[in-house]
Amino acid sequence: MNGFFDIPSDLDNTYFGLIGLHLREALLPVLAGLLAALPLAQLCVRFRWLYPPVLGVTTVFYAIPSLAVFVVLIDYTGQTELTVMIPLAVYSLVVLVPAIVDGVRSVPEETLAASTAMGFGPVRRYLQVQLPIAVPAILAGLRVAVASSISLVSVGALIGNQGALGNLLADAQKYGRPELAVNSVLTTAVLAILCDAVLVLVRNLLTPWMPRGRRQRPKEAAARPEPQEAAAK
Amino acid sequence: MDSVTKRYPDGTVAVDRLSLEIPDRSITVLVGPSGCGKTTTLRMINRMVEPSEGTILLDGEDLQRQPVTTLRRSMGYVIQNAGLFQHRTILDNIATVPRMLGRGKQKSRERAAELMERVGLDASLAKRYPYQLSGGQQQRVGVARALAADPPVLLMDEPFSAVDPVVRKGLQDELLRIQDELGKTIVFVTHDIDEAIKLGTMVAVMRTGGRLAQFAPPAELLSDPADAFVEDFLGADRGIRRLSFFSSAGLELTRGPVVRADAGAERLAAADGAPHLLVTDADGRPLGWAEPRGLSAGDLAAGPLLSCGRPFVPGTDSLRAALDCAVLSPTGWAVAVDADGRVIGVVSQQTIGEAIRSAHGAGSPGDERTAEEPADVTKVAP
Numbered sequence: 001m002n003g004f005f006d007i008p009s010d011l012d013n014t015y016f017g018l019i020g021l022h023l024r025e026a027l028l029p030v031l032a033g034l035l036a037a038l039p040l041a042q043l044c045v046r047f048r049w050l051y052p053p054v055l056g057v058t059t060v061f062y063a064i065p066s067l068a069v070f071v072v073l074i075d076y077t078g079q080t081e082l083t084v085m086i087p088l089a090v091y092s093l094v095v096l097v098p099a100i101v102d103g104v105r106s107v108p109e110e111t112l113a114a115s116t117a118m119g120f121g122p123v124r125r126y127l128q129v130q131l132p133i134a135v136p137a138i139l140a141g142l143r144v145a146v147a148s149s150i151s152l153v154s155v156g157a158l159i160g161n162q163g164a165l166g167n168l169l170a171d172a173q174k175y176g177r178p179e180l181a182v183n184s185v186l187t188t189a190v191l192a193i194l195c196d197a198v199l200v201l202v203r204n205l206l207t208p209w210m211p212r213g214r215r216q217r218p219k220e221a222a223a224r225p226e227p228q229e230a231a232a233k
Numbered sequence: 234m235d236s237v238t239k240r241y242p243d244g245t246v247a248v249d250r251l252s253l254e255i256p257d258r259s260i261t262v263l264v265g266p267s268g269c270g271k272t273t274t275l276r277m278i279n280r281m282v283e284p285s286e287g288t289i290l291l292d293g294e295d296l297q298r299q300p301v302t303t304l305r306r307s308m309g310y311v312i313q314n315a316g317l318f319q320h321r322t323i324l325d326n327i328a329t330v331p332r333m334l335g336r337g338k339q340k341s342r343e344r345a346a347e348l349m350e351r352v353g354l355d356a357s358l359a360k361r362y363p364y365q366l367s368g369g370q371q372q373r374v375g376v377a378r379a380l381a382a383d384p385p386v387l388l389m390d391e392p393f394s395a396v397d398p399v400v401r402k403g404l405q406d407e408l409l410r411i412q413d414e415l416g417k418t419i420v421f422v423t424h425d426i427d428e429a430i431k432l433g434t435m436v437a438v439m440r441t442g443g444r445l446a447q448f449a450p451p452a453e454l455l456s457d458p459a460d461a462f463v464e465d466f467l468g469a470d471r472g473i474r475r476l477s478f479f480s481s482a483g484l485e486l487t488r489g490p491v492v493r494a495d496a497g498a499e500r501l502a503a504a505d506g507a508p509h510l511l512v513t514d515a516d517g518r519p520l521g522w523a524e525p526r527g528l529s530a531g532d533l534a535a536g537p538l539l540s541c542g543r544p545f546v547p548g549t550d551s552l553r554a555a556l557d558c559a560v561l562s563p564t565g566w567a568v569a570v571d572a573d574g575r576v577i578g579v580v581s582q583q584t585i586g587e588a589i590r591s592a593h594g595a596g597s598p599g600d601e602r603t604a605e606e607p608a609d610v611t612k613v614a615p
């Protein structure tokens with residue numbers, strides 16, 4: 001396909017520049033979301049009554065179309081990356097908060113009783129027992145959040161030049177160059193798959209203690225997780 | 234524990250005016266049906282549950298006066314399903330409390346390795362994770378972890394309930410062995426009366442509603458249950474089980490019917506009148522029972538022999554074991570052997586019966602477990 005990588009000049013960016021922008025706009029919000037979700041989830045675990053309202057509010061936020069958020073935010077933050085990233089960070093909460101809460105709650109009663117009996121205070125217990133055991137659930141949440149964030153960045157095209165790879169879609173229409181649309185969709189998909197693979201790798205490195213069914217020797221497997229497995233997911 | 238009551242916020246009275254003197258350096262078992270308040274009682278000792286009324290003293294000092302984390306770190310705690318940290322290796326699980334107490338990483342791990350050996354875990358398991366271990370092995374890790382900081386007190390809440398009977402027996406024997414070596418003050422919770430009788434120096438039977446039904450050494454429990462509830466809880470064969478606490482040392486043995494396989498005619502004649510003869514090999518090990526009629530001198534082992542079953546060792550085995558041998562023996566006679574398995578005599582069911590009657594008459598059983606009951610019975614007590 002001719003001109004596949006020929007990025008229209010109105011985007012003011014190279015192909016790889018777009019990729020970098022896309023990743024930044026997708027991943028920074030998830031990171032911010034994670035930082036907000038950790039204490040929020042801990043509060044929900046500590047005070048059970050808080051969880052349903054928090055869940056309700058995050059779901060309502062998620063239901064608000066990003067365009068509506070842009071309209072409000074643009075008065076404050078203008079046509080910037082920040083305007084795209086703020087709603088994405090808020091959206092990620094809807095996945096991350098329940099993931100962390102469920103993960104922390106999945107710690108067996110006996111394990112908690114044992115740690116209390118050994119003289120763990122609440123903070124030590126949270127950091128050394130509950131959080132590490134919640135890692136698989138948190139990483140599962142992160143995978144969903146990252147994938148959805150990567151696809152959602154494209155709507156940034158609505159407020160001008162902030163859609164990164166999404167702007168290729170707009171340009172495909174504007175200039176009648178369908179190959180740009182194909183480029184946009186393919187590149188976004190590849191990014192999503194690669195990011196997911198990295199997260200699976202991180203999870204495997206962090207949780208050598210997880211039973212991994214089909215692996216014969218967990219010790220070796222934990223030392224070097226097979227990349228083909230990661231890519232397949 | 235002095236008149237301790239626990240009332241949960243929902244109004245449930247889990248423990249009702251319980252008073253117990255838990256003896257130092259021995260195993261005290263809390264036993265009773267499910268929901269009778271055993272776990273609650275145990276958790277009041279390390280203050281995971283605070284009593285509503287009453288006081289608990291440890292070495293004469295009120296538990297409330299110590300900071301709770303200090304108290305807990307001085308008490309090992311073992312629970313059903315072990316409650317291991319699934320995200321840490323076996324070695325790091327065991328090293329948890331020493332690390333928390335600020336001993337170095339290296340020191341703590343050395344200590345953990347030492348404990349793995351003590352509880353019978355192979356050193357190759359050190360780098361494994363809990364999911365890679367069987368239930369019995371996990372329970373051993375639980376015990377090792379509780380022992381890691383060398384606490385004077387060990388609290389165990391149904392630690393062996395979730396493993397199969399064979400593994401459980403192994404774990405119980407191991408616990409008794411470790412206790413012999415370490416002499417901890419152990420409070421052990423179970424709903425299994427057999428386990429209570431096997432492990433306990435003192436047994437507290439609790440009834441639903443959190444009341445103490447009886448607090449006594451196991452032999453006394455079997456001989457003098459305080460009431461119908463305790464009697465019922467002990468089960469139908471408490472008479473037979475009680476024999477476990479009488480030694481077989483005093484049994485009167487006879488060598489009359491014991492003959493060597495190469496015995497001569499006059500030896501056979503001397504044994505004439507015995508209904509059966511026990512034939513042994515040249516070393517004195519039992520081969521089997523023979524009918525005296527139709528036997529002729531020469532190789533007695535060549536003739537048809539009845540199995541002599543499992544023998545007992547007088548002094549080591551209990552009267553229960555001796556009676557069991559006699560009941561299982563085809564001739565009704567039990568075979569007594571020394572530690573090397575050489576026959577030292579035989580004894581009839583009748584003689585064992587007489588020994589049982591006189592033992593009951595004498596009152597308290599003279600078994601070694603009650604004999605070594607600790608003198609100072611006042612450490613966890615008012």
Ligand SMILES: Nc1ncnc2c1ncn2[C@@H]1O[C@H](COP(=O)(O)OP(=O)(O)O)[C@@H](O)[C@H]1O
Nearest residue numbers: 241243245247266267268269270271272273274
């Ligand atoms: N946290 C709690 N809140 C209310 N009731 C409880 C609580 N924990 C235990 N109980 C009740 O107290 C009683 C004794 O419980 P427990 O000590 O666990 O008994 P056991 O260990 O002998 O089975 C039971 O009736 C149980 O339902």
Ligand SMILES: [Mg+2]
Nearest residue numbers: 271272273390
């Ligand atoms: Mg219980």
